[in-house]
Amino acid sequence: MADLATADIGMPEQGPTLGMPRHHMAIFAGLFAFMLVAPFFLYPVFLMKVMCFALFACAFNLLLGYGGLLSFGHAAFFGSASYVSAHAAKVWGLTPELAVLSGTVVAALLGLVIGALAIRRQGIYFAMVTLAFAQMIFFFSVQAPFTGGEDGIQAVPRGRLLGILDISADRTFYFFVLAVTFAGLLVIYRIIHSPFGHILKAIRENEPRSVSLGYRVNRYKLAVFVMSATLAGLAGATKALVFQLASLTDVYWTMSGEVVLMALLGGMGTVFGPIAGAAIVVTLQNYFATFGAWVTVIEGVVFVVGVLLFREGIVGVLSRWLRKPL
């Protein structure tokens, strides 16, 4: 697994407990400040979509870039959380934070089951197993009564935050999504830079050696799988409220492919790469939406070019130029 995540140029010099290096803090603060003012001159729903996918891609990258595990089935967690959150908000009438929470919990449980089975195989087989289980969830979603089949769950109410504050307008809901996204991103950052994250990297680089050092490798793999699934679920659950829609697109394998693309394009194993990748892919989809299947072709070309020439990703290259881990 040593070739994967070539962009991950070592750790910052401080020990894992000493918090963020200054330039990471500056980037987070800059991003946050930008996102605070952005809805006043950019379309808020577009920005919310970018944020949901940024969180999704970072959750995926936690597994691939740091755990070295390529899941081709992350749509299962994103999509099922999206369905549960939409169902909770619409049918059970839960408040938005509880709806998102219930979607996230379901994704975590699903991650536990699928993860426990998938980590029994390595490498390519792991990718195929996750893809197959995600397809199983897709078929389940097609047939299950509460998902609404081809129509999906439409007109999901955003409701009142904590049952008090009305956040159904785009401009107000935006700040709910902003808070969820940044909380998620900071959690991921914390996981990556914790002792747990370092052991993950050790397992990624040399699994037999980590075993010989006494680590129960499978427990670490399962733990990071569940964390990644949970955070992907958080993104999916939020997305259902943003678009007020949960549909089969969210659980289909194309969604799993898209999140891989975001991580690859931005830079696997970098902190900020998946955010950049998500922003680019979502923008691309937005502007080429009228060209039909050409979006698929372009995504395919980006995949091929990315794998052949550009494996570090955008942020990976930047990070090499600046000689700083980003």
Next chain:
Amino acid sequence: MFELLGIPPQALFGQLLLGLINGSFYAMLSLGLAVIFGLLNIINFAHGAQYMMGAFVAWMLGNYLGLGYWWALVIAPVVVGASGIVIERLMLSRLYHLDHLYGLLLTFGLALIIQGLFRNAYGVSGMPYTAPPVLAGGQNLGFMFLPNYRAWVVVASLVACFGTWFLIEKTRLGAYLRAATENPTLVGAFGINVPRLITLTYGFGVGLAAFAGVLAAPIYSVNPNMGADLIIVVFAVVVIGGMGSIMGAIVTGFGLGIIEGLTRVFYPEGSAVVIFVIMALVLLVKPQGLFGRPV
């Protein structure tokens, strides 16, 4: 008419036949994946798209050049196999020194490109492709009606599968291939051109997928998405069987097709997911797959 377990025999044997047909495609596709994986260490995600290309080349030959089914059965695998050889030379060969996952990502991108291009050109509704007149009609076997074309598909795929098995297990070329799978460096040192062997293997695996596509064209409509979902089921088949043995891939493919058919009779709701459930069970009991070598 007699009944078996409360199921009319027409329904039972009809679904069994359908399962056998699906199994033929699972077997041919998983066989191609296994052969490619054996030598290239790459999981060919574009396999479903190449299967679809086979069906489309058959349709194009018929529509633009007036060449019939039997020509298509020969030409389509060669054309698609040749496109595979180009892909291997230009792209895949640059990835052998990297992590295997990059091969998966690259072929995934190729699958997106191929499917997208065909969707743009031909839409998603699908085009009909008729079987040759020789294979029209069917036989009444007393307990069921057997369409000739479906019987032909099963026979043709059995021949293709066992032909491949013979080629790999019993011929000199196959011996080189198996040796190169075990230790490419050593085989190269004996003067065998391993890179060319790799290229031909990829071309052969892809050609086999296209052959399956031509066989499928008269049964399913020819449509750009026909391989996309199928390939994921084939991945599950590959995980269940393990990619260690050629015969294993054939047996698992046909077996799972039949199990799927039976599920459709006894518990229709479960037929879409039964293969994935079996995959979960196999992962619990024998993670390396039924025919896989222990890790």
